[in-house]
Amino acid sequence: MSSTQRLFFTLTLQPTLARNIVHWRNQTFDVQRPARPTPATQLHLTLAFLGDTRPAQRDSVCRIAERLQNQPFSLTLDNLGHWPKAGIIWLGPRYSPRPLLALASALRAAAVRCGLPQPATPFSPHITLFRRAHHPLILPSQTPGWSVSFSHFSLYCSELTPRGSRYTELQRWSLGAPHAV
Secondary structure (H helix, E strand, C coil), rough: CCCCCEEEEEECCCCCHHHHHHHHHHHCCCCCCCCCCCCHCCCCCEEEEEEECHHHHHHHHHHHHHHHHCCCCCEEEEEEEEEECCCCCEECCCCCHHHHHHHHHHHHHHHCCCCCCCCCCCCCEEEEEEEEECCCCCCCCCCCCEEEEEEEEEEEEEEEEEEEEEEEEEEEEEECCCCCC
């Protein structure tokens, strides 16, 4: 058994919204293999990817997360994008609310303080719809523009398996209160 875990902070979607997004995606996109659609149960918005994390680092970053006092917020999922080099087709907000940006910034800073490097690129909130989508494609000009509210964020473990990643929620924190739920 490994002494590290592959961890990330995330905002999770309500199951009904995730199913609606998958239904829309399946009706809207004709993406061929090797592109791989993200299952509804794995749709999420990553706030900070921690990568391989030792137990002491996990404990430290969780203590910092516990003290954060960000407010609940809402956003609209009304923007689509494609990063061909990374092979990602994504759905995200055209405009990011300040509390979302502040939360991601605080969690990334906490990760760095705990010895978990973060990318130099700016935070780009998105939900991955497809992976391995390296070929050019034309994106729809509009999305249904789902409004979604977030009242908590979570720490997840990602276990790589032959069938793809398996995600497990390890801890959850309320937004607006400095304690775990």
